[in-house]
Amino acid sequence: MSSLPWREAWQAALYGPDGFYRAEPGPVGHFTTSTHGPLGAVFAEAIAALADREGATHVVDVGAGRGELLVALHRGRPDLDLTGVDVVDRPTALPGSVRWLVSPGGAELPTDLVDLDGVLVVAHEWLDVVPCTIVEVLDDGTPRTVSVDAGARTESLVGELSPKDAAWCAAHWPMDGMPRRGHRVEVGLARDRAWSDLVSRVRRGTLLAVDYGHTRDTRPPSGTLVGYRDGTAVPALPDGTCDLTAHVAVDSLEQDERWTQREALHRLLGRPGVPDHALATTDPAAYVAGLARAGALRALTAPGGLGDFHWVVRRCGRLTG
Numbered sequence: 001m002s003s004l005p006w007r008e009a010w011q012a013a014l015y016g017p018d019g020f021y022r023a024e025p026g027p028v029g030h031f032t033t034s035t036h037g038p039l040g041a042v043f044a045e046a047i048a049a050l051a052d053r054e055g056a057t058h059v060v061d062v063g064a065g066r067g068e069l070l071v072a073l074h075r076g077r078p079d080l081d082l083t084g085v086d087v088v089d090r091p092t093a094l095p096g097s098v099r100w101l102v103s104p105g106g107a108e109l110p111t112d113l114v115d116l117d118g119v120l121v122v123a124h125e126w127l128d129v130v131p132c133t134i135v136e137v138l139d140d141g142t143p144r145t146v147s148v149d150a151g152a153r154t155e156s157l158v159g160e161l162s163p164k165d166a167a168w169c170a171a172h173w174p175m176d177g178m179p180r181r182g183h184r185v186e187v188g189l190a191r192d193r194a195w196s197d198l199v200s201r202v203r204r205g206t207l208l209a210v211d212y213g214h215t216r217d218t219r220p221p222s223g224t225l226v227g228y229r230d231g232t233a234v235p236a237l238p239d240g241t242c243d244l245t246a247h248v249a250v251d252s253l254e255q256d257e258r259w260t261q262r263e264a265l266h267r268l269l270g271r272p273g274v275p276d277h278a279l280a281t282t283d284p285a286a287y288v289a290g291l292a293r294a295g296a297l298r299a300l301t302a303p304g305g306l307g308d309f310h311w312v313v314r315r316c317g318r319l320t321g
């Protein structure tokens with residue numbers, strides 16, 4: 001394969017006909033997120049609590065994987081309307097009442113995802129897999145876009161920055177004063193546009209993007225692009241055999257509020273506390289369930305881990321009184 005700008009090679013590797021995200025077993029086979037396993041039920045509880053707070057009766061999960069969050073939401077809150085959106089056909093394990101839309105992938109969304117009303121739209125770890133332009137600074141300070149040749153496993157610094165990418169960098173990730181050799185910028189414009197496109201599809205409701213990322217004060221100096229396969233971080237190679245992800249510039253997304261996951265979950269679910277010990281004798285099953293819930297809440301809010309994820313909130317129209 002010849003050399004392609006990273007954004008194009010990344011799009012083909014994840015969402016092309018043989019793309020990584022089209023293959024079974026899906027994301028859950030390669031990495032763990034807050035929506036999986038024992039954490040998923042508590043995370044779903046927080047999403048349902050946010051939906052209630054925002055006055056939403058319908059949760060739309062964009063980048064729904066194989067429906068893990070939707071299954072947990074349906075189990076805990078069967079009264080909520082649920083819709084999943086991802087690049088694969090409807091997963092067989094989904095309850096019959098859950099709607100499903102097939103999406104092109106990356107920054108592209110389905111045409112029939114429009115005019116949403118009364119919704120909480122959740123994009124959990126979607127934006128980090130929306131391909132973006134990668135820029136590296138030459139020794140003389142000139143920024144160049146990075147291209148990649150998956151077959152030869154090589155990169156080249158050949159392209160000029162587009163005026164729009166350059167304007168985004170000037171506004172959000174200026175390169176002056178940065179150490180030159182090897183300094184990389186993952187240009188957030190494609191993520192900002194994808195997010196704004198999703199926002200434009202909501203008439204009345206709240207949107208929530210949850211992701212790992214950085215802000216103006218914490219931009220990474222040499223890039224975060226990495227691959228994941230079978231639970232392990234691997235070199236980023238756009239050959240369809242691994243996930244490709246880069247942290248999100250969360251402060252450049254259009255937003256009304258931004259919290260850490262720790263702040264959000266403490267606000268929505270309270271602080272993790274152990275159940276009353278007396279329950280251990282009166283209702284041992286409830287006691288064990290309470291301990292498990294406290295453990296999951298602790299993991300979801302852990303400093304240096306999932307608790308540092310960003311929750312970006314955008315509201316459209318007016319739902320709550």
Ligand SMILES: C[S@@+](CC[C@H](N)C(=O)[O-])C[C@H]1O[C@@H](n2cnc3c(N)ncnc32)[C@H](O)[C@@H]1O
Nearest residue numbers: 021027033063065085086103105106108124125
């Ligand atoms: C990192 S995984 C996260 C999956 C799930 N939200 C979770 O947290 O476990 C990203 C998911 O986003 C999906 N995705 C990427 N672009 C999409 C798009 N434009 N529309 C819908 N889903 C998309 C991928 O197919 C993949 O399932």
